Amino acid sequence: MDAATVAHHVRVLGGIARSAQLCRRGATRAQLIRAADRGALVRVRNGVYAVPEVDASTRLAAAHGGELCCASALRHHGVWVLEHPVGLHVWVGPDARVHPHDGCRCTTHRDEGRAAFGVVSVVHALIQSVRCLGAEGFFAAFESAWHLGLLTGSDRALVRQGIPARFRHLVDIARPDAESGIESLLRLRLSRLGIRLESQVLVAGVGRVDFVLAGRIILEVDGRLNHDGPAQRHRDLVRDAEAAAAGYETLRFDYALIVHDWPRVERAILGTLARSRRRMHEQR
Secondary structure (H helix, E strand, O other), rough: OOHHHHHHHHOOOEEEEEEHHHHOOOHHHHHHHHHHHHHOOEEEEEEEOOOOOOHHHHHHHHHHEEEEOOHHHHHHHOOOOOOOOOOOEEEEEOOOOOOOOOOOOOOEOOOOOOOOOOOOHHHHHHHHHHHHHHHHHHHHHHHHHHHOOOOOHHHHHHHHHHHHHHHHHHHOOOOOOOHHHHHHHHHHHHHOOOOOOEEEEEEEEEEEEEEEEOHHHHHHOOOOOEEEEHHHHHHHHHHHHHHOOOOOOOEEHHHHHHOOOOOHHHHHHHHHHHHHHHHHHHHO
């Protein structure tokens, strides 16, 4: 069997395969070694081979002994995840052996089921993420996956059923229109303070804004790690000026403030809300 044919069999098996699987398909171990020498395969570890197009994270998970899972799988699927995890999350199943590899900083998941190689589903990764990422991380990832069209109604029901009962209310209050995980995080935290927000509101003369609070306070959230520079800053100022002309007050928060300096954000929102209520009371 030539190298191209061996590589074809690996692709049929999902892109990563054990040598025993390939030998059952007619390949010899010498042919596997030769295919790796010629670049048609990548040797992941002893007895495991991948085709070159399989991404490095998935290959590293296979080297560890299983599938990319939890936060790592969510990122692979394009889902927004709060903060970057240190090392990979790898599902190996309840009893499988973990294999040592260079620079291993993996988080090993041993929940029930039979792990293979590759990447777990979005549903499986979300269920796993509750315990690793906590309520806020799970909620933001869940809304992101829903917004991206990665969750059907049946999928959402499976996630709700699969997570501990104390987290199920998060599925119940989730929405599909959050355009960033930071928006999800802000809405969840304010709901805990008893503050309700209108999301994705169309304001005449301003356009669509992230949130409106108490009818006259606009909350804008920049979920990007880096701002787009002076041009975007100018557009934001124009929007704020138009909002002020229409009687709104605008508060803007970025990723760093919401994730790393929440008490400051909370004080700003509560203070602005208190002033707004006082003004409304005085006008009566």
